[in-house]
Amino acid sequence: MTQAPPSATTFESLNPANGDVVGTHPIHTEEEVRDAVARARVEAAWWAGLSFDERGKHLSTWKGVMVRRLAQLADLMHLEMGKPHGDAVMEAALAIDHLNWAAGHAEKVLKRRKVASGLLMMNQAATVEYRPLGVVGVIGPWNYPVFTPMGSIVYALAAGNAVVFKPSEYTPGIGEWLARTFQESVGRPVLQVVTGFGETGAALCRSGVDKVAFTGSTETGKRVMAACAETLTPVVIEAGGKDSVIVDQDADIEAAADAALWGACSNAGQTCTGVERIYVHERVYDEFVASITEKAKGLSAFEGDDSPIGPITMPKQLDVIRGHIQDALSRGGRALVGGADAVGERFVQPTILVDVPEDSTAVTEETFGPTVTIAKVRDMDEAVERTNATRYGLGNSVFSKANGMAIAERVRSGMSSINGVITFAAIPNLPFGGVGDSGFGRIHGADGLKEFCYAKAIARQRFKPMLNLTSFSRTDKADQQLAGMLTMLHGRGTTVGPELPDRD
CATH class of the missing domain: 3.40.605.10 (Aldehyde Dehydrogenase; Chain A, domain 1)
Structure with missing residues (x-):
């Protein structure tokens, strides 16, 4: 059976x-x-x-x-x-x-x-x-x-x-x-x-x-x-995530907007590594917002096999999504697409939020719906600082032609994608997992195989040792030889502290 x-x-x-x-x-x-x-x-x-x-x-x-x-x-x-x-x-x-x-x-x-x-x-x-x-x-x-x-x-x-x-x-x-x-x-x-x-x-x-x-x-x-x-x-x-997309000033804006929208709305936003926050360099902010807004307006969720976005699977999540949108709007945020009326009985329409305070639940808590917040940052230092200001640490994405690796290395997350979203999950050779409230341990890759094993170490004597250290018959001469070997192997280049007084 x-x-x-x-x-x-x-x-x-x-x-x-x-x-x-x-x-x-x-x-x-x-x-x-x-x-x-x-x-x-x-x-x-x-x-x-x-x-x-x-x-x-x-x-x-x-x-x-x-x-x-x-x-x-x-x-x-x-x-x-x-x-x-x-x-x-x-x-x-x-x-x-x-x-x-x-x-x-x-x-x-x-x-x-x-x-x-x-x-x-x-x-x-x-x-x-x-x-x-x-x-x-x-x-x-x-x-x-x-x-x-x-x-x-x-x-x-x-x-x-x-x-x-x-x-x-x-x-x-x-x-x-x-x-x-x-x-x-x-x-x-x-x-x-x-x-x-x-x-x-x-x-x-x-x-x-x-x-x-x-x-x-x-x-x-x-x-x-x-x-x-x-x-x-x-x-x-x-566990959960609150993954970000960071868009640098030299990014391919159309590609970044397309990928970020997919990362936010695919699977109706019900993705642990989905895009929930976007931080965009001030020099390309307006261009990015215009692009992702235009693309989002062409998306909708409805019952039918040809809907690009499915329903919200867990009914109680609808209240969470609605609450996050309402909190963002009540705190001064604006909905460029969607909004408070985007949450239906089974489906949620794509929602793009801007001007949302960083302490809003729409920014701090996992939404798990087709919504995303976009914030303007002065530089990549601020983008990384905001990205890392979360209890989660699962994945993130960086869009930059020249500085992607340098930015990704500074992000506190288990995984990062450069000029793509969630691509790390599709590579079997890469470990998958997070830090902080996103969990611990890894699946996928060599780390994923070892995660379900224990390491078995074996030491086998090939020939008798010159110094038998694991015996009560060990002599003072053997101890002196051991000390000499340690000095030879490890004594060079070490900093010697002050000599301690002998104890009575």
């Missing part, structure tokens, strides 16, 4: 565009979650016993199934989460590319390798390798229900772990689809899914898994950490 036995209690997933029922799913209890983890423990032993090549072949088979059923997966994402079909296809394609990278690079990153022993321990051969933890629990979000959780799932699987996946209650069918196609490909439930609400996620945290990978809001991440702390279960947290 790909999931725990059906619970007596169920819930429905709904199409956020119209409220239609998409599917019915079990609410798995704590006992059922524990049973799933117990099964995963058995599967983990088998899966970890395979070679990297054998696991890679299984994952490649799964990749092939996903590619052949790409339209099916995109349709389900459109129904359950609401995003346009084209965006759903792009999201699934990126996840498949990461699956391919993880399967193909796990051995190179994790296999046993020799490391230098140093002169003092030259008689030892030293190696380090990265071994799977065992069973990894993944708690995924609804906004990118394939790409984001797969950033943990496929890297954990490629590293040799079994996975129990708890998808968002808004997108449970997608989680079940992933687990079902995996089992069809591999033949064993190395990947299982449990569905339900917060209680099911908390049960997974307390179930005895060896690590939990969570993606969601900062506040929920804190609750996940608290639950995991009860059993000293380590976590990797990918």
Whole structure:
């Protein structure tokens, strides 16, 4: 089976565009979650016993199934989460590319390798390798229900772990689809899914898994950490963001405006690394604002397969978006596009805000809607200072022809894109994660593979040492020889402090 036995209690997933029922799913209890983890423990032993090549072949088979059923997966994402079909296809394609990278690079990153022993321990051969933890629990979000959780799932699987996946209650069918196609490909439930609400996620945290990978809001991440702390279960947290775009005076303004608008409004703004703040050099501010405003006026969100912007998936987020817009306007901000009436019952229209105070919630808190604030800055020093004046630190973008790298290096964030938005997420070789209230730990890339492993160090004696230091038979002469070696190796060029008096 790909999931725990059906619970007596169920819930429905709904199409956020119209409220239609998409599917019915079990609410798995704590006992059922524990049973799933117990099964995963058995599967983990088998899966970890395979070679990297054998696991890679299984994952490649799964990749092939996903590619052949790409339209099916995109349709389900459109129904359950609401995003346009084209965006759903792009999201699934990126996840498949990461699956391919993880399967193909796990051995190179994790296999046993020799490391230098140093002169003092030259008689030892030293190696380090990265071994799977065992069973990894993944708690995924609804906004990118394939790409984001797969950033943990496929890297954990490629590293040799079994996975129990708890998808968002808004997108449970997608989680079940992933687990079902995996089992069809591999033949064993190395990947299982449990569905339900917060209680099911908390049960997974307390179930005895060896690590939990969570993606969601900062506040929920804190609750996940608290639950995991009860059993000293380590976590990797990918939480919220308030990402900025910095536009320097030498930027390609049309390209910057186009990218910033897409970063702010794609996926209805429901992107942890989406664009929520823009800081523009005063010399190009008017030009940039005119360009992005013109482009935004041509965008709208509506029910229908041809809408470029989908609905707001989580109904309670509508109040947050509305509140941030109202706070910005009440504090002296102006809406050049959209505004207070942009928030409907299911859809939010693109909203461009200017002259918003930096202490407005529209600037300080994660909005998670198709809105963005634009501020004029005198130079890039001010742009960086404002960008860094946040408790978040996930990603950011810089547009500059000459100074992009110099600016990006000064931004306090886990990731940056230069002359593009969110491009770092599409590169499997790059780690993905944040600092501050955006979380810690990394998925993707070599760091993502190692995140789901523990380092195993081995020192093996090659020949007997000239100085046997780990023995009670060690002589005064050996101590003197050790002191002499230390002086020879490390004594040159060191600063010697004042001599301390002898103690009685």
